[in-house]
Amino acid sequence: MKKFTRSALAAAVLTVGSTGGVAFTSTAAAELSVNIGAVSNYYFRGLSETDNAAAIQGGIDFEHESGFYVGTWASNVDFGDDTTYELDLYLGFADELASGFGYDVGYIQYLYPDADDDLDFGEIYGELSYDMFYGGLAYTAYVEDSDASTGDVYYYLGLDVPFMDVYSAGFLVGYTDFEESGVNGYTHYMASLARDAGDFGEFSFNLEYATGTSEFDEENDAGDVKAWVGWSTTF
Numbered sequence: 001m002k003k004f005t006r007s008a009l010a011a012a013v014l015t016v017g018s019t020g021g022v023a024f025t026s027t028a029a030a031e032l033s034v035n036i037g038a039v040s041n042y043y044f045r046g047l048s049e050t051d052n053a054a055a056i057q058g059g060i061d062f063e064h065e066s067g068f069y070v071g072t073w074a075s076n077v078d079f080g081d082d083t084t085y086e087l088d089l090y091l092g093f094a095d096e097l098a099s100g101f102g103y104d105v106g107y108i109q110y111l112y113p114d115a116d117d118d119l120d121f122g123e124i125y126g127e128l129s130y131d132m133f134y135g136g137l138a139y140t141a142y143v144e145d146s147d148a149s150t151g152d153v154y155y156y157l158g159l160d161v162p163f164m165d166v167y168s169a170g171f172l173v174g175y176t177d178f179e180e181s182g183v184n185g186y187t188h189y190m191a192s193l194a195r196d197a198g199d200f201g202e203f204s205f206n207l208e209y210a211t212g213t214s215e216f217d218e219e220n221d222a223g224d225v226k227a228w229v230g231w232s233t234t235f
Contacts, residue, residue, distance in 0.1 A: 030064045035073075037232030042075055045154065045174055046188025046210025047222065049086070051078040057232075059088075067095040069106075083115040092125075102129040104136070118144035123154075132159045140179075151179030158190075166196045186212025186222070201233030 035058055041048055042055035049055075059073030070091040077086050092106015104127040112119040121143045127136030140152040158172035170192040177185040188210035195203050206229070210222040 030062070033061050033063075033234050035059050035061070035232060035234040037230060039228060039230040041226065041228040042077065043190075043206075043208050043226070043228065045176060046186070046190070046208050048226070049075070049077045049079075051080065052226075053078055067093045069094060077112070079115075079119075081116055083112050083119065085112070085114065087111040087113060096129075100130055102134075103127065104129075107141070108138075109142070118146070118148075120144040121148075132161055134158055134160075149179050153177045153179075168194045168196075170194070184212055186210055201231055204230045206230065 037057045038054065039057065040054050041052055042050040042057070055075050055077070057073065057075040059071055061069060061071035063069040068091070072090075073088045075086050077083060088108055088110055090106055090108035092104060094102070094104035094106075096102040105125070107122060107124050109122040110120060122141055123138040124141045125136060125138040127134055129135075135155075135157040137156070138154040140150050143150055154174060154176050156172055156174035158170065161169045161171075163169070170190070172190045173187065174190075175185055175187050188208065190206065190208050192204050192206040197203060206227065208226045208228070209224070212222065
């Protein structure tokens with residue numbers, strides 16, 4: 001899943017999989033951009049979406065001066081079945097106020113067109129930010145599977161720390177709270193170091209850790225620190 005918040009362009013490197021989504025600020029004119037990326041492992045909120053394999057990812061975003069944005073993003077996935085790719089569609093509003101506070105609210109739909117099962121779902125998300133700090137939540141508002149329930153909530157807090165002009169360090173902690181009775185939630189942590197290489201894009205080194213109940217850890221290969229690297233660029 002494209003993990004929401006932070007920018008659509010940065011997500012492929014810094015939060016792919018971790019928080020996905022979009023966090024634009026309004027500009028003086030409407031803008032269309034294209035992003036592409038590659039990661040050694042595609043993580044979503046601490047768990048691999050590619051069975052610990054690499055992924056090629058990319059998307060198209062349109063941002064209006066009003067703060068409205070709309071976009072799409074895709075990645076290969078491997079769930080151990082016939083599902084081969086994920087396609088995300090999203091829209092929302094984001095801006096930074098004169099006080100320095102920023103906001104981002106929207107909706108994202110996760111689609112798996114070639115899946116044998118009903119995997120599609122959608123989230124309403126919101127984020128507040130100030131300076132290096134940000135936090136938000138995503139609420140599962142739609143699930144295609146009639147046997148599944150809506151109401152799952154993902155909460156997160158994070159910060160991005162730029163330094164030496166071309167580097168940035170990111171830290172995030174998130175918690176997934178499942179609506180289904182008897183299913184325990186889990187916590188995940190992420191740390192990243194990214195370098196802006198100008199025309200050559202952005203490179204990053206990332207660490208992921210997720211933990212919940214012992215049953216969750218065993219079934220989802222959680223409980224161990226995982227490392228991955230990523231690259232992305234936009235034009």
